[in-house]
Amino acid sequence: MIRMLRSERGSTSILVVIFMIVLMIFGLSILTTSISNTRLAEKKRVWLSEYYLLEGYTARELAMLDNIITKNKNETVTDLENSLIDEDARSQVYIKKIIEDLENQGYWVSLLESELEKELVVYLEIKENDSEIPKHLSLDLKLIIPDDLLSDDDFLNNANFEIAGHTEWQKPFDFEESIKFEDPFENPFEEPIVNE
Amino acid sequence: MKRLLKNEGFTLIEVIMSIAILSIVSAVVLQLFISSMDLNNKSRTIDVAGVYAANAIENLKALTSEEARVIKQDQEWLYDSDWQLINDNKSAQFKLVVKLRENIDVAENFYEIQSKMIDQKTDEVLVEYITGHYYFKKE
Numbered sequence: 001m002i003r004m005l006r007s008e009r010g011s012t013s014i015l016v017v018i019f020m021i022v023l024m025i026f027g028l029s030i031l032t033t034s035i036s037n038t039r040l041a042e043k044k045r046v047w048l049s050e051y052y053l054l055e056g057y058t059a060r061e062l063a064m065l066d067n068i069i070t071k072n073k074n075e076t077v078t079d080l081e082n083s084l085i086d087e088d089a090r091s092q093v094y095i096k097k098i099i100e101d102l103e104n105q106g107y108w109v110s111l112l113e114s115e116l117e118k119e120l121v122v123y124l125e126i127k128e129n130d131s132e133i134p135k136h137l138s139l140d141l142k143l144i145i146p147d148d149l150l151s152d153d154d155f156l157n158n159a160n161f162e163i164a165g166h167t168e169w170q171k172p173f174d175f176e177e178s179i180k181f182e183d184p185f186e187n188p189f190e191e192p193i194v195n196e
Numbered sequence: 197m198k199r200l201l202k203n204e205g206f207t208l209i210e211v212i213m214s215i216a217i218l219s220i221v222s223a224v225v226l227q228l229f230i231s232s233m234d235l236n237n238k239s240r241t242i243d244v245a246g247v248y249a250a251n252a253i254e255n256l257k258a259l260t261s262e263e264a265r266v267i268k269q270d271q272e273w274l275y276d277s278d279w280q281l282i283n284d285n286k287s288a289q290f291k292l293v294v295k296l297r298e299n300i301d302v303a304e305n306f307y308e309i310q311s312k313m314i315d316q317k318t319d320e321v322l323v324e325y326i327t328g329h330y331y332f333k334k335e
Contacts, residue, residue: 012206016214020221027228034235041239045246045323052253056308056328063303063330 061124065102072101095120244279245290245313245322252294252311253327261305261331270295291316305331 076094095111098120102109108123206214252271256264274288275281282288295310307329313322 010210012210012214013217016217020218020225023221023225024228027225027232030232031228031235034232034239037239038235038242041242041246045242048246048250049323049325052250052325052327056326059328059330060302060306063306066330067303 058124064105065107065122068101068105069098072098241315242322248273248275248279248292249311249313249323249325252292253309253325256294256296256307256309257329259331264296264305264307264331265298267296289316290314290322299328302328303330307331 072094076097099109099111102122110121110123112119112121252273256267259267271294273281273292273294274283274285275290275292276287277289279290291314293310293312293314295308297308298304299306299308308326309329310324310326312324314320315322
């Protein structure tokens, strides 16, 4: 046995095998990196495709909102011209009418008032109804209405629409009641509530 | 020292066997490298195609509604294998097709935009983005 180990016969083959293993490891690691690269590229493509779809839906909603508001503007201007409402109250009447009209169309609207400007926030939710949109998406559109809206002749152009942001979330996962999680916000000094 | 001074080399069979094993393994390993290169090229193609397709959409979105209205036909750009813009359809490998359609059913000035990069050699659609844009208050 010892003689066999001391003999150098076949040592070349061992060197070749070691070299071969090193090359294999090198090749496999490069292949793994390339596969990850491809997956990343694929993910980016899918993400961008979903992003553009979402942006398209947002633009569609914006167009519809603008239509509603423009129609509303024309009606309000005619109404206000024939009424005796003073200039300061015009903006209030206009905004109230917009909110009513948008709510009638099924939008969720809320008015945020600050000293500088009024913000009309429209909440939209795009639900999954076909395979093109795999996620639930929610859009918040912000419509900034200047205070002196109706004192300007070209007031619609002064009302800025902008997309304040959009959020998206995955479908809720199935919760297993058998799994117990620790409550990270539990107060250790608070006495536990004992059910009678 | 004695060992080093020994005149014994490798036998012919040893050398032949080594070369044979090394060739077989090299062929497998080289195949791995070639596959990696192909995969990397594929990822790069998808990435670049995505950038060009997105760029075309953003360019259209930057137009005014008057400028958008003038565009009636589908726009096409041809690229060679190095992604250089060319005019010759025969030598072009990639084709970017951009469509802009006004959808009056939604609203006036609302356009649907489709941007598609096609590999002309394989007829494969590399990327396809569909979006919409409302040309609001840009006049």
